[in-house]
Amino acid sequence: MSENLIVPTMAEMLAQGKQPEVLFWVGCAGSFDDRAKKITKAFVRILNRANVPFAVLGTEESCTGDPAKRAGNEFLFQMQAMMNIEVLNAYEAKKIVTACPHCFNTLKNEYPELGGKYEVVHHTEFLKSLLDDGRLTIEGGQFKGKRITFHDPCYLGRANNVYEAPRDLILKLDAELVEMKRSKANGLCCGAGGAQMFKDAEPGNKEVNVERTEDALETKPEIIAAGCPFCNTMMTDGIKNKEKEGEVKVMDIAELIANAQDL
């Protein structure tokens, strides 16, 4: 099912002598994970709709190094960082948007010291600015009155104090935003961070994502909104574990906005 997504690469832009307004850092999950690819596409549809001149690195993008760094492999992290910085600086990237809080945090906080200084925003912040500037309008009440709870990604919330942008977007959908008992700075991790995504959990009496899914289900939501492809996976698995996949959906904020516009 091919659709007409307009996804220019930085190389194509450069060939035309153009500089995009923003570089969309897709991230590994957004590029390869089947579920996360849907988020990537939803975000691109919105960018296309709002006529945002953006570009991706495409095959020139590589892992930011976040999971390597959090696993303790500083060498691998810095190798990745410096290669990415070479590429980004060669294209004179100024502003980067990404739908992954891990990429967001690494690019924003850990690259500057290594020579990569960019304005980095999370896609929820970017979407909010599009709405605030009137470049994007949300019509249609597909989500009107729906109970939506937002799971704070650790690397967006606690790590970088972005709590309001995703919530503002949910409220713009005329949805009923319900908070979990642990939210914002007190939010509970989904269990994927710190390279946990790539290994089995240590022995314990529960999986972290199940614990967090219980938090979410307590709010009796119709939709659990996420802002991170890894949280999305963990919460989706949690919902399956609780056999609630018929009643509760896990969706990225970008998907909510795109769906609201029938994109």
Add this chain to the structure above:
Amino acid sequence: MSYLDNILFAILLVIGFGYFFNSVKKIRRNINLGTDVNRSDNPKARWTNMAMIALGQSKMVKRPIAGVLHIVVYIGFVIINIELLEIIIDGLFGTHRVFAFLGTTYDVLIASFEILALLVLVAVASFWIRRNIIKLKRFANPDLNGAPKNDANYILYFEVVLMTLFLLMNASDLHLQHVPGGFSHFIKAGSFPISQFIEPLFNGMSNELVMLLSEIFWWLHITGILIFMNYLYFSKHLHILLAFPNTYFANLNPQGQFDNLESVTKEVKLMMDPNADPFAAAPVDENAVPSKFGASDVQDLNWVQLLNAYTCTECGRCTSSCPANITGKKLSPRKIMMDTRDRLEEVGRNIDANKGIFIPDNKTLLNDYITPEELWACTSCNACVEECPVNISPLSIIMDMRRYLVMEQSAAPMPINAMMTNIENNGAPWQYNQQDRLNWKNE
């Protein structure tokens, strides 16, 4: 009063403070065993942090019940210690209630001390009940089994004894102030809203006996304070002092920003420099000690992390919010801090016993105190850092130890190794070809 009392008091003070400063010196020495880290930037933000978080208790009240009770004890501790000034002057110069000349102000002061003392007693009793009767989860946690549990209770008992002695001292004083025509040096001074209810206790006793009791209460009270001050070094209670430097020197960067190891940067830059001569001999510096990547023992941690360990008062808010601990894993951020301090003190005792030199004892913080299983359970979610009322970062220690496991020992769990190999080979944590990165566009 004979001069004997004053001399005795002076000796008591010298011993009390002398021993205390000796302990302070040891703590300082131990903290300085850590590696250097620069935390001298942005003094304005640092002072603000100290004022808000340590002095203002802003993070304590995030849990309102414990927060308010703690503020009562904290204010009680700070304010009632104004009285200590009078006690020291009285003790050294043989005066009695030397500040009594302040008149109404003095009455107000003493009255507020008394009310605070009562409030402290109530708060301390609540704390004791929370720990020993209600057994809140974070206090019933196995981290605290044995000595730490006793330590916490001893501190509470100390405070009960000190506050009780303070009130008894005032009650006996008040009793003698009421002797018609006055008695000895017991001038009418102060206002005693609480101890007036204790005063009847002394009815029927001879004035001389009450005076003797009063003196005993006074001496026990000051001796108790001095003992308590010296007990700090052996307890988790050091936070009453170290919370201030700890919040000052705490990390100011966004919590998600982990430090980039400079030693690694140098190597990576060299590796990526097309002009670097691959056959050139490494520059020779005979004094250079090859730097170790990450931390396996306390000397590899930086001094702020070691200060963190001494500051930790084992409240367990970190552990109660840790996703790994909540779901039954072995990791407990509080235990990371307790282990770091225990090991640091062990190293310190080793140095003391060996005339100032550390003799390797075939032990390390890693494995002997903290197991890899604990370290690998961390999701790096920063909940522990966010929760800590005095800005301790257990996460930074966990990360430094993971770095040692991975970069010095290649001891990562197998799936983590696979993930890292993938990043190295194809620029993604999974086995996908980098050339396929944009395939989603056409799917």
